[in-house]
Amino acid sequence: MVYSTNPKTQQGFLNSIMSLPAKNELEGLQQLDPQAISAVYDRYFPDVYRFVRYRLNDEHLAEDIASDAFVRLLEAVRSGRGPQTNIKAWLLATASHIVVDHQRKAYRRPENELPESAPDAAPGPVTQQEQRERERSLKKALAALTEEQQSVIAMRFNLGYSLEETAALLKKNVNSVKQLQFRALAALKRALGEIL
């Protein structure tokens, strides 16, 4: 992973990874071409799913939210309200909004909160219980953060995005992301301290 605060590098990164393929992908989405839709889905679904799953303790709900973000993408592109260039940023932002909506509903209705019988993704038999508890604590603490703080934590420490990638996806400059990251970690630490 390469970290750079050079604005030119950041702009070059944006130009190289986002503009050209996105234009062809958007044309295919607009025409509802199944092959184009499949290609877009295959390309972005893993990140969208992990981004959502990292913040929610419910595998099925994460699956629904991730696919819902793609359905919304199709609707938005068809109606002319979709992304102009950066499909991934649009998908992650939409998924983030849906997650926050869900968290708010869960906060209002605590009985629907994180299920106790959530499937365990970590295989180790000895640490299985500890791992599950840590995950539950982390997700609960994340839910106490702002949407932007949740996003920066998920992008930096789960998806492994660089500072520049995160800045581009959040539509912020690098220094703002550094500051946001600092505050997000501090808030997460406080939230974890309250839970544990």
Place this chain on the structure above:
Amino acid sequence: MTSQKLYDALEICLQALDHGADMESCLALFPPLADDLRPLLTTALQARTDGVLEVPAGAARRGKARVLQAAAEMREQAASKPARPALRRWQNGWPGTRIFRLVITTVAMLAFLLTGGTGLVGAASSSLPGDHLYPVKRSWEDVRLFLVFNPNERMQLEQEFEQERFQEIEELYTAKRVAKVNFQGQLQTRSNGDWVVGGLDVSVNGNATPQAGIVSGVTVQVIGETDNGVIKAEQIILIITPTVIPENSPTISPSSTLAPTIQPTAAPTEMENTPQPTKNTELPALTNDSLNKSWALSSDPAQTRRPAAARTSENGGDTQDGE
């Protein structure tokens, strides 16, 4: 800036941890900030190790099926309602389309409001007192008067609206409707409770409170209610300050208007010979006042309901109204 140094130090430490360095080595790079950085780096490591990295194959497959299903439904929907190519280009094609669309939308909204507004006024134009749209009609008249700055045009418009009030009362009589009315006109005769204002019979009973100084020939405002061909007055107001008429108006010249107006009064001999004068052409008033005579003799209601013209004659003839 201390905060910025802290943000940068955190980022450098995270970068070092990514490359396999241990936490203490990172913190050794920033001894004054170590206490601040340590809990954050611990939290970052916890957030990283607890992350979910695997994507279940079933989840990706089910999600894709759902998205493709949604796309198929959208295609069906689009096929049942084919989008016009021009519309599609309009929505997505040209650069700057959004601004152009905004302008067009604004123009369309203005057109709608204007046509909707005039449509409402048009519908209100035939309304009568007591109708729901009648206030719209009167408000529109006020607006028109407000927008006229030329005194001549304004006076003509006021006369036009006064005529409209009389027309409304005639229609109320025809429809045998009872409604509140408010109009201005020349007081032609006054006999106990039976008055004639602008050719309309007005019943002034005890409840009405006519102002002092109201005599035949003055212009009054009548507020009352139509009732079977008569207006039951509730209030009668003397109009003290009539509209000023510019001197260059042909109707203001006493010499030009007075002569032809008085000419018909040569007929008084004819009228005086009439054995039984009708109520609306009471001759005593005519013989006593040449002005009232000219008004009463006129068979054209449009002439009899022109107080401004009457005032013109008064200006040239006498000072009965105190002008």
